[in-house]
Amino acid sequence: MSNDKVESKKKPTNKTVKKTVKKSIKSKKIEPEKEKVEEEKIEEKKIEEEKVEEEKVEEEKVEEKKAGRKKKVVDNVEEKEVKKVVKKKKVVDNVEEKEEVKKKSVRKKKVKNEEDVQDNIKEIVEKIIKDNKSDDDNHINTGVLLKASGEVREVEVDMTPYTNNIGKKIICDKVSFIGQLLREPEKTNAVLMYGLNAKDKGLQKNRSMIPEPFKNSIYGDIFIIGMNSNSDPEDFKFEDYDEYNENYESFYKKKYFDLYDQ
Numbered sequence: 001m002s003n004d005k006v007e008s009k010k011k012p013t014n015k016t017v018k019k020t021v022k023k024s025i026k027s028k029k030i031e032p033e034k035e036k037v038e039e040e041k042i043e044e045k046k047i048e049e050e051k052v053e054e055e056k057v058e059e060e061k062v063e064e065k066k067a068g069r070k071k072k073v074v075d076n077v078e079e080k081e082v083k084k085v086v087k088k089k090k091v092v093d094n095v096e097e098k099e100e101v102k103k104k105s106v107r108k109k110k111v112k113n114e115e116d117v118q119d120n121i122k123e124i125v126e127k128i129i130k131d132n133k134s135d136d137d138n139h140i141n142t143g144v145l146l147k148a149s150g151e152v153r154e155v156e157v158d159m160t161p162y163t164n165n166i167g168k169k170i171i172c173d174k175v176s177f178i179g180q181l182l183r184e185p186e187k188t189n190a191v192l193m194y195g196l197n198a199k200d201k202g203l204q205k206n207r208s209m210i211p212e213p214f215k216n217s218i219y220g221d222i223f224i225i226g227m228n229s230n231s232d233p234e235d236f237k238f239e240d241y242d243e244y245n246e247n248y249e250s251f252y253k254k255k256y257f258d259l260y261d262q
Contacts, residue, residue, distance in 0.1 A: 140159070171194065178218060193224075198220025211248070213253070
């Protein structure tokens, strides 16, 4: 009896077989449906990714357009700035060119005026130093001698034309000139002279107050004498020397600049 029961348990019944078959069929039906769902999900994901990619591409295009517009604006601004700089440079160049022309004109006038002054002084000096006697009466004039030591003296000299007494008796050398003190029209101009070979002779540098605007180092003695527009000598005394030095900055200095501005 017990054995029969065991055997009956081991052998499946028709009912059991049917249930198993049904389960297998049901399982087979579920699997295709699940695969289909998975495929649909994959397809949806793919579509979503494509959509995202398309949006990204569109965004990049928009950014490129923005960048292009921005670059165009920047290029326009830079072009305008370049034009401004070029225009400004042209204006500056024109101004500089005009200034240069003006300076050249001033320099040309200055050179001509200096040449005129130098010619005038040269004529005066040549008249003084020529060693030829004249039948004219003696002409005694007073001048100021600036000694190399710093001492200042009034000296009388025979200024008879062509006697060269300044070179022979005052400076004791061949006479050369430093320049002219401009005092006209209020007063007569004056000429500064010195010995041409003073430095070569070993004479010391002049320590006196040499009237401005002459600032060159001068060796040996310096003699100052008045000289009018006709190259005739006139007195130049202590008071003339002091008055010129005291009023150079306030009065006489402008005469030199006025000369160059003519």
